[in-house]
Amino acid sequence: MFSIGIVGLPNVGKSLLFKTLTKKEVKVSNYPFCTIEPNKGIIEIPDRRLDLLFEKIKPEKKIPSMIEFTDIAGLVKGAHKGEGLGNQFLEEIRKVDAILHLVRGFEEKNMPLSSGGITPLEDIKIINLELILSDLAFLEKIIPKIEKEAKRGNELFKKKLRILNFFKETLLKEEPLSNIFLTKEQKELVKEYHFLTQKPQLIVLNIKFNQISLENLKKIKKEIIKEFKKEESEILTIDVRFENEILEFEKEEREEFLKEIKEKIDSLDDLISSSFKILNLIVFYTFNEKEIRAWELEEETSIIEAAKKIHTDFYKNFIRAEVINWKDFLNYRSWNEAKEKGALNIVGKDYFLKDGEIIYIKV
Numbered sequence: 001m002f003s004i005g006i007v008g009l010p011n012v013g014k015s016l017l018f019k020t021l022t023k024k025e026v027k028v029s030n031y032p033f034c035t036i037e038p039n040k041g042i043i044e045i046p047d048r049r050l051d052l053l054f055e056k057i058k059p060e061k062k063i064p065s066m067i068e069f070t071d072i073a074g075l076v077k078g079a080h081k082g083e084g085l086g087n088q089f090l091e092e093i094r095k096v097d098a099i100l101h102l103v104r105g106f107e108e109k110n111m112p113l114s115s116g117g118i119t120p121l122e123d124i125k126i127i128n129l130e131l132i133l134s135d136l137a138f139l140e141k142i143i144p145k146i147e148k149e150a151k152r153g154n155e156l157f158k159k160k161l162r163i164l165n166f167f168k169e170t171l172l173k174e175e176p177l178s179n180i181f182l183t184k185e186q187k188e189l190v191k192e193y194h195f196l197t198q199k200p201q202l203i204v205l206n207i208k209f210n211q212i213s214l215e216n217l218k219k220i221k222k223e224i225i226k227e228f229k230k231e232e233s234e235i236l237t238i239d240v241r242f243e244n245e246i247l248e249f250e251k252e253e254r255e256e257f258l259k260e261i262k263e264k265i266d267s268l269d270d271l272i273s274s275s276f277k278i279l280n281l282i283v284f285y286t287f288n289e290k291e292i293r294a295w296e297l298e299e300e301t302s303i304i305e306a307a308k309k310i311h312t313d314f315y316k317n318f319i320r321a322e323v324i325n326w327k328d329f330l331n332y333r334s335w336n337e338a339k340e341k342g343a344l345n346i347v348g349k350d351y352f353l354k355d356g357e358i359i360y361i362k363v
C-alpha cells in the first residue's frame with residue numbers, strides 16, 4: 001500500500017487533519033510535539049468510476065483502492081540537527097511515498113505560531129530547507145561508501161556515484177531533488193535511498209474560510225506556485241476545523257455546506273484524491289459475482305505486475321489477459337457480450353496497463 005506523510009511546523013493542524021481524514025480519535029493539543037509516535041490510518045479513495053461499475057454489475061460488495069496517511073510530529077528549524085526530536089521525525093518521512101505539507105494560514109489566539117506570524121511562504125521554506133539539509137547530511141554518509149566500491153571497478157556503483165554527486169551539487173544550491181529529471185533506470189539505481197526531497201509533495205494551506213478574502217487566497221497560492229515551481233493542482237486550500245465540525249453531518253448536508261464556499265476551499269475528498277494523484281498512480285479494476293475491486297498501481301507498469309498484485313498464482317501461471325476501458329464496458333450488458341462484440345483487447349504480459357481499465361487474467 002502507498003503512503004502519505006503529513007508534515008509541517010508545529011500547530012498547523014496536522015493531527016486534526018489526520019483525525020478528520022481517518023475519523024480516528026487522536027491527541028490534538030495546542031502545543032508543539034504533542035505527537036511523538038506517528039499515527040497511521042488507512043483511507044478509502046473516492047472513486048466515481050467504481051461506484052458506477054458497482055451499480056451496473058451488482059456484486060455483493062465493492063472494495064475501493066486505499067492509501068495510508070501518517071501524522072508526523074511538527075518539524076522545526078534545525079530539525080536535521082536533531083532540534084525538537086527532528087532526526088526521529090525526518091526518518092519517519094523517509095518511510096512514506098509522498099508528502100502532504102500542511103501550512104498554516106489562519107489566526108487563533110490559543111495556538112502559538114512558530115514564526116510569530118502568518119507567513120505561509122516562509123513556513124514552507126523552513127520545512128523544505130530542513131528536508132534539503134537532511135538529504136545532504138545523508139549523502140555525506142553514503143557517498144564515501146559508494147566511492148569505495150566504485151574505485152574497485154564496480155560499474156553499478158560508478159553509475160550510482162555519478163547520480164549521487166549530481167544530487168549533492170543540486171542540494172548545495174538549496175534545490176530539491178524533485179527538480180531533477182531522471183530516467184527510469186536512474187530512478188531504480190537510487191530508489192533504495194528514499195531521499196526526502198525526491199518525494200512528490202502536495203502543499204495544503206489550512207485556512208479559516210471566513211478569515212481570508214478570495215483575492216488574498218489567490219495571491220498566496222500564486223506566490224507559492226511561482227516560488228516552489230508547483231502546478232496549480234499541487235496546491236490545495238482546506239479549512240480543517242470546518243471539515244472536522246461537519247464530519248458527523250449527512251453526506252448531502254455536508255456537500256450543501258461545502259458548495260457555498262467551494263470557490264475558496266477544497267473538500268476533504270479533493271485532498272484525498274490529490275494525495276493519490278501526486279504518487280502518479282493509476283487504478284485498474286477486477287470483478288466477479290462476489291466483489292468488484294479497485295487496485296492502485298504505479299504508472300507504466302506491465303500487466304504481469306498487476307497479476308502479481310492480485311495473487312502470486314496469477315503471476316506464476318499467467319497466459320494472457322482480457323482488457324477493456326471502464327467507460328467502454330458500461331455500453332455492454334455483460335463481460336461475455338463485450339467479448340462477443342470484439343470489445344475486449346487480448347494482451348500479453350508486456351502490456352502496460354492504462355488508468356481505468358478492467359482486466360480478466362487467464363491462467
